[in-house]
Amino acid sequence: MSIPEAPRRSWMQRWHVKGIVVTSLLLVLLVTSSRMTGVDVGMFFSNFGQFLNLLVRMSHPDWQYANVIVRPLLETIQMAILGTTIGAAFAVPFAVLSASNLIHNRFLRGLTRLFLDLVRTLPDLLLAAIFVAVFGIGSTAGVVTLAIFSFGMVSKLFYEVIETIDMGPLEALTSVGASKVTIIWYAVLPQILNQFVSYFLYTLEINVRASTVLGYLGAGGIGVFLQRSLSEFNYSQTAVIILATLAVVLVIDGISNHLRRVLL
């Protein structure tokens, strides 16, 4: 029997075409990527013994080593705090300049946003490698890396916060003829301060994670020891470093999460 009132099936066919095109595109991409990267599932399993051996050696942490790494771990946290602070401080004016509700000059806003987008494209370790070349091995390179990295991230989070504020108080102040600085101080700041601090803490969490590996390229902190233990094949020390890093990251996350809950 015929199906009355039902639309033609061409609809459906177009649907299938789309599905098939997307699926085959994905498949082609998958195959080319695995060719390009030389993925070989068999090889992984044939070398699995070596991998397992490494895991076994890591599962016997050298607890004595914990004493050695307390100092660099603290240095890692210090790097993260200082880097985040510097980055956030520089981020504030840039965030204001990129907020569409405060700056009506499209050209200026577009320019700052483009600059911020460019900064955000650079991965942290890449920055670290360059700054180690500039500042030499040590925590200075780490702090500068983290400052730039958090600058890119925080400025975007900040201007998104600014763009969601309630414009009422601003209009009130504008109507009585307040200056731009006064407006920002009395009408904008009180609305965004808590969220700023919250995002600052969030960035700090990310930076603590990041800072633990920066030292791998010589930018100070625990990463230096990570690199040393790995290049000496001393995996029982590597294990301690990883565990200690994990503990530090979790503690910082916990504190920061608690503070953020209190703030918001």
Place this chain on the structure above:
Amino acid sequence: MVEAPIISFKNVNKIYSNGTVGLKDINLEIPQGQFLVVVGLSGAGKSTLLRTINRMHEITSGEIKIDGEPIHAYKGQALRLLRRKIGMIFQGFNLVNRSSVERNVLSGRVSYYPTWKTLCGLFTQADREMAVRSLQRVNLADKLYTRADELSGGQQQRVAIARTLMQEPKIILADEPVASLDPLTTKAVMDTLQRLNREDNITVIVNLHSVPLARQYADRIIGLQAGQLVYDRPISEVTEADLNEIYVTEAVQA
């Protein structure tokens, strides 16, 4: 109302695990083919009452019989067969937004298929034609291949009704089916339910909190208050004053 009721409640109680009383000593008989409207404020237990009928909620004590059979012991396939003959319509439509109308309607037919066939989308031609007929009954056959979220709220609710028709239900439970719709689409949805009730002799139980709607469509109205059955009259005996009382006394108590 001489023949045996299709649904009967006997001393039914429902207490939630947090101690809240959901239903309190409900006794109720619903004959085949009735259009029953349940009224009461939100939180009065209307939704709980409805969901105990297809065992989406379990009762704490008492007995519910459908077609004369107690349902509390049903498990697995028996429970699924019970649910198959009871269609359900929800306030939020509960369609898969990104799937086509056809797929949504066919999903009402799941209990007739083994799992692997539904997952591969292997519905029979007969069922696909049935889907079109169900959509014709809610006047939406032209939307067969449209994505569900491209329809208006009222159209989505009618798609949900078409999905329920795929179960070939004897009973339809509708939980606030028009609460999120505007007056015009509300009428379309309620008319559809009424037509199914009259043409197919499906027993329809609808939760509403609009008194005018209840009076317009119901054969019989029952009122719930804090989980208790406080009102039960055929439509011919219902007066405006009665219904206001259900709402007013409760509002005063609250």
Place this chain on the structure above:
Amino acid sequence: MITTLIEKPSRSIWQRWRWLLWVVVIGALYDWTISGLKFTGLQESAGVVSRSIMAGLVHPQWSYVYDGSGEDLVSLILQTLAIAFLGTIVSAVISVPFAFWAARGDHERFFLRSGSGKVVLTLIRTFPEIVLAIMFIKAVGPGSYAGVLAVSIHSIGMLGKLFSEAIENMNRGPEEAIVSAGGRPGQVFGLATLPTILPEFFSYTLYRFEIAVRSASILGMVGAGGIGTPMIFAIQTRNWPKVGIILLGIVIMVLLIDSLSEQLRKRLI
């Protein structure tokens, strides 16, 4: 002011002086931070080096862009993208069961299942990707395969978390509808759960792909394939024009991928 007319509600001493406590705590924290870091001071060469980096950025080594050797910028950028793509896809697939493990259920007691799943995901997330890469290099040798494995495993931590949150917040309505129509658990999953949740999974996967592109471009620094390897060599040999062209390549790649992914995500939602 009218304050004289209205009695001010009195604040407790704690409320009044709490800010001072914060000032002291934060002050002490920064004192500790700054005193703890040894600033080596700028190296004498710092000025020279930064000037040469600038010079290198302004005059990049264009000849490196493509020379057909397979070791040029374009080939290695493509390889980087391949690492990120493959790693993200594999990780997305593995993340699905992890997400269902870690998603809090309505009827779960004490959240043992979801809690343990969340802990595992946190551990994976915290394990440094670089270390993973080095471990996989031991297993499969240096090269992009190790990079793919590192990205695949590391991304589970974040994707699993995002997916599980998507599951926790998803609309349960369609599932309820299939249950009430008499569907079996497998049918509920296939006809309601998956089609409701998959678009969100896709969107998160795309977002994670953006991040994976950035990680894939640095994993090469430890020998796990992609553009990172020539980058670190160029920095170590102070070949600034080459550093310049690679930086340029990475910036353009990341910008392109970000905007592409944003377009796709907009179309999905």
